[in-house]
Amino acid sequence: AVVSTQSTGGSLEIRQRMDAIMNRVAALERGASLEIMDPNFEERVNSHLNDIMNLKRNSSDEEDTQAKITTLIRQCNYQGAVYEALCATDITVLLETCRMIDPEQLFAIRPPSRETLLCLVHQMTEDLHEETDLKLEYIGRSAMVFQKVIREGHADEELRGQMSMVLRPLLIAIDERIPRNSTARMLKLAVQSILDQI
Numbered sequence: 001a002v003v004s005t006q007s008t009g010g011s012l013e014i015r016q017r018m019d020a021i022m023n024r025v026a027a028l029e030r031g032a033s034l035e036i037m038d039p040n041f042e043e044r045v046n047s048h049l050n051d052i053m054n055l056k057r058n059s060s061d062e063e064d065t066q067a068k069i070t071t072l073i074r075q076c077n078y079q080g081a082v083y084e085a086l087c088a089t090d091i092t093v094l095l096e097t098c099r100m101i102d103p104e105q106l107f108a109i110r111p112p113s114r115e116t117l118l119c120l121v122h123q124m125t126e127d128l129h130e131e132t133d134l135k136l137e138y139i140g141r142s143a144m145v146f147q148k149v150i151r152e153g154h155a156d157e158e159l160r161g162q163m164s165m166v167l168r169p170l171l172i173a174i175d176e177r178i179p180r181n182s183t184a185r186m187l188k189l190a191v192q193s194i195l196d197q198i
Contacts, residue, residue, distance in 0.1 A: 062093070069097050078106040079116070086119045094123055095131055098138055107141045114149060114159060117142040118166045125170045128184075129177040136183050139170070143190050150197050160198040167191050 085097035
């Protein structure tokens with residue numbers, strides 16, 4: 001699979017937000033120099049500076065996560081990359097990771113664990129009308145794994161309950177967000193069949 005370079009959109013947005021915070025701090029300082037002293041001046045400045053530190057920390061964490069995911073993909077450790085993306089609990093990171101991976105390779109001989117796939121479906125069900133084709137590709141392949149698990153009798157009561165909790169909201173999302181999508185309608189039939197068996 002070809003690894004795409006990391007988008008700079010997120011970094012640009014962070015820089016813009018930091019610039020905005022610095023401008024607010026500068027405005028507060030100008031007010032103080034003109035002896036228009038706000039009684040809460042120091043508290044407000046400290047609050048803005050804390051915002052800057054949090055943005056820098058979050059930016060660093062995101063860059064570390066993306067770098068780790070990219071390294072895993074280059075090592076052909078697709079399961080590890082998806083797991084790291086899911087742990088980030090950021091749908092943007094997950095979708096970017098899925099774009100960099102060939103799903104044929106991810107779901108080949110040894111697909112991700114059932115728990116990992118349930119987390120993936122759960123996160124991708126959110127805003128199903130956005131990035132629809134990519135989400136349906138991965139959700140559909142996950143559903144095929146669930147069907148096999150049930151067919152081979154490997155779904156215990158706990159797993160069946162987890163499947164139900166994840167797949168029922170998916171059916172609702174399909175009806176509410178993409179009812180006219182032909183791929184989604186086929187997926188809905190497959191998911192309903194799974195639910196009928198658990």
